[in-house]
Amino acid sequence: MAQDLLTIGEVAHRSGLAVSAIRHYESLGLLASTRTGGNQRRFARSALRRIAVVQAAQRVGLSLAEIGEAFAAFPPDHAPTKRDWVRLGRRWGPRLDARIAQLEQVRDGLALCVGCGCLSMRQCAIYNPGDVLAGEGAGPRRIFPRDAGPGRER
Ligand code: FES
Incomplete structure (x- = not known):
């Protein structure tokens, strides 16, 4: 049974990122954590999906600032739903289409x-x-x- 909350080390291990990268993403508002009584970070498992989207978006040329801007539209009180992710895909659609066209131009040219x-x-x-x-x-x-x-x- 999966744990509801993950430590920063568990998030780093599962995502393949360094702990420092997780902290950086959090400082940019891409991830949010709660704190234990001992002031240790705890992340919802949905943070892994956010990280996956950040990584995918960066691979197609979106900046962390652009990703953060898009994530800011997500509801703050719950993990993004399928509908939220669909909306995000639509928002990035023109940018991704332009990127695809650019890659095709490179391939063909x-x-x-x-x-x-x-x-x-x-x-x-x-x-x-x-x-x-x-x-x-x-x-x-x-x-x-x-x-x-x-x-x-x-
Ligand atoms: S390929 Fe370099 S100027 Fe034509």
């Missing part, structure tokens, strides 16, 4: 000029003559369009 400034491929003279795409910013401009380069994709 790797053998072509990516507008990175190297001018090393035969098509560069056509798609990026004289590195004109440098005027749009740093990095591979055909993969990361204007204002959507690495670290700027918000």
